[in-house]
Amino acid sequence: MAVTCPACGSENVKVEKVQGSLPIPYGQPATFVETVHTCNDCGTSADFTGENESIVKNALEESAAASAAAMLEDLNKEGITQAHFERALRLPARTAARWKDGAVSAAPLALLRLVRTFPWLLDVSDANFEPTTAARAVLREAANLFFLGVPRESVTNAAWVYVRTETQTVVAAAMEFDPQTAVSISPPTESASVEIHSLFNAIPATGG
Numbered sequence: 001m002a003v004t005c006p007a008c009g010s011e012n013v014k015v016e017k018v019q020g021s022l023p024i025p026y027g028q029p030a031t032f033v034e035t036v037h038t039c040n041d042c043g044t045s046a047d048f049t050g051e052n053e054s055i056v057k058n059a060l061e062e063s064a065a066a067s068a069a070a071m072l073e074d075l076n077k078e079g080i081t082q083a084h085f086e087r088a089l090r091l092p093a094r095t096a097a098r099w100k101d102g103a104v105s106a107a108p109l110a111l112l113r114l115v116r117t118f119p120w121l122l123d124v125s126d127a128n129f130e131p132t133t134a135a136r137a138v139l140r141e142a143a144n145l146f147f148l149g150v151p152r153e154s155v156t157n158a159a160w161v162y163v164r165t166e167t168q169t170v171v172a173a174a175m176e177f178d179p180q181t182a183v184s185i186s187p188p189t190e191s192a193s194v195e196i197h198s199l200f201n202a203i204p205a206t207g208g
């Protein structure tokens with residue numbers, strides 16, 4: 001079947017195949033081969049037949065389905081079994097297994113990505129989304145991220161508790177008044193660890 005240029009009606013159209021790739025969270029990128037039509041008469045270049053849309057959609061769906069299995073395996077490695085996942089989120093038994101087998105739609109994928117990124121959301125769900133428990137979970141995780149890589153044995157218990165409490169207060173204030181500050185909290189770099197370390201040394205051991 002001859003392809004017609006939508007701009008000038010010419011059938012003198014060059015057909016090229018181009019390799020494409022789109023990222024998938026927690027999965028292999030979706031790869032596909034797209035068609036590019038170029039009119040030899042007027043120079044218009046596009047997908048004249050509209051065939052790429054379904055090709056890209058299928059590739060995205062296939063990679064996303066495979067990523068569901070990968071995310072459930074990642075969670076399993078962190079000690080979160082499929083049964084635990086289902087119980088915490090009040091899902092029917094075997095739901096996760098069906099997702100793992102590829103029967104996964106947009107909403108389950110979104111849920112899996114959230115839990116894979118923030119596994120402690122399961123604790124929040126487990127606690128029936130009670131606001132105080134939810135707020136504590138956020139603070140605990142923020143403090144844990146902040147303290148990642150700090151040698152625990154280098155400080156006294158009192159100093160540890162003191163700085164930890166202070167950090168939680170600061171994180172809470174940051175979340176309350178400036179969401180950007182809270183978002184920018186990430187595991188400290190090596191130099192940041194040194195800074196925190198010297199901060200510890202300045203805290204009296206009798207504090208907290």
Ligand SMILES: [Zn+2]
Nearest residue numbers: 005008039042
């Ligand atoms: Zn043309």
